[in-house]
Amino acid sequence: xxxxxxxxxxxxxxxxxxxxxxxxxxxxxxxxxxxxxxxxxxxxxxxxxxxxxxxxxxxxxxxxxxxxxxxxxxxxxxxxxxxxxxxxxxxxxxxxxxxxxxxxxxxxxxxxxxxxxxxxxxxxxxxxxxxxxxxxxxxxxxxxxxxxxxxxxxxxxxxxxxxxxxxxxxxxxxxxxxxxxxxxxxxxxxxxxxxxxxxxxxxxxxxxxxxxxxxxxxxxxxxxxxxxxxxxxxxxxxxxxxxxxxxxxxxxxxxxxxxxxxxxxxxxxxxxxxxxxxxxxxxxxxxxxxxxxxxxxxxxx
Numbered sequence: 001x002x003x004x005x006x007x008x009x010x011x012x013x014x015x016x017x018x019x020x021x022x023x024x025x026x027x028x029x030x031x032x033x034x035x036x037x038x039x040x041x042x043x044x045x046x047x048x049x050x051x052x053x054x055x056x057x058x059x060x061x062x063x064x065x066x067x068x069x070x071x072x073x074x075x076x077x078x079x080x081x082x083x084x085x086x087x088x089x090x091x092x093x094x095x096x097x098x099x100x101x102x103x104x105x106x107x108x109x110x111x112x113x114x115x116x117x118x119x120x121x122x123x124x125x126x127x128x129x130x131x132x133x134x135x136x137x138x139x140x141x142x143x144x145x146x147x148x149x150x151x152x153x154x155x156x157x158x159x160x161x162x163x164x165x166x167x168x169x170x171x172x173x174x175x176x177x178x179x180x181x182x183x184x185x186x187x188x189x190x191x192x193x194x195x196x197x198x199x200x201x202x203x204x205x206x207x208x209x210x211x212x213x214x215x216x217x218x219x220x221x222x223x224x225x226x227x228x229x230x231x232x233x234x235x236x237x238x239x240x241x242x243x244x245x246x247x248x249x250x251x252x253x254x255x256x257x258x259x260x261x262x263x264x265x266x267x268x269x270x271x272x273x274x275x276x277x278x279x280x281x282x283x284x285x286x287x288x289x290x291x292x293x294x295x296x297x298x299x300x301x
Contacts (some may be wrong), residue, residue: 045180061094175208199272
């Protein structure tokens with residue numbers, strides 16, 4: 001006699017993050033719920049607004065000034081070269097405030113730009129096109145995607161690609177985002193060329209975030225937040241719950257010459273040519289992209 005068949009629901013997906021007070025779901029058809037969820041736009045990194053208010057941003061100003069002092073005293077676990085590169089950004093005395101102000105400006109631009117580009121001269125707004133990454137969710141369970149207005153097949157034939165950019169590319173071209181390409185979610189050759197050109201133009205002409213040469217890029221800001229917490233723990237002689245170098249994990253390759261650099265050597269590469277790699281992707285990337293380790297990386301073992 002055969003055993004009865006039992007069906008179990010075994011969750012192996014991703015939990016959707018909350019969207020403040022907004023409802024996450026509504027139902028029209030019984031088997032078709034409409035879900036709302038955050039989308040992390042690929043290959044771009046806008047300044048952070050995680051300080052939430054000017055008071056907290058000012059506190060971060062003080063924390064980063066303290067971090068600069070610890071770095072000079074040799075108390076922070078950071079290489080000399082990267083320290084020299086970052087110290088002018090920490091020494092402004094307003095690194096937190098500047099990040100928060102730039103983050104607010106980037107957010108305002110994104111809202112206005114999306115509304116503007118979805119609008120039609122006549123008729124309803126355009127729908128949205130989403131191209132999802134091969135690994136669709138990040139560590140915070142946000143959907144990873146390139147996002148753009150949805151064009152008809154006829155429009156895609158008649159309008160050149162550079163005149164119908166993604167919202168991702170708009171952020172870079174306006175100067176309100178740094179390029180942040182992370183392997184293996186690399187844009188196509190044509191799209192990557194557009195991104196590099198747009199980023200280089202925005203940076204060299206001082207648009208958006210690039211108007212402040214001593215502003216921390218968003219990924220630098222997040223790293224300095226982690227480095228501050230780690231160094232404060234060390235200075236207080238308290239036990240560390242993480243490795244002291246966990247504040248920087250991604251390796252960086254130069255797209256121009258395919259040279260792979262260690263996590264603290266990215267600063268020698270112009271921002272638009274930085275290709276970031278997680279340690280677990282190194283072996284695959286070195287083989288597929290024909291990367292060559294830098295002499296310093298080879299010496300470090």
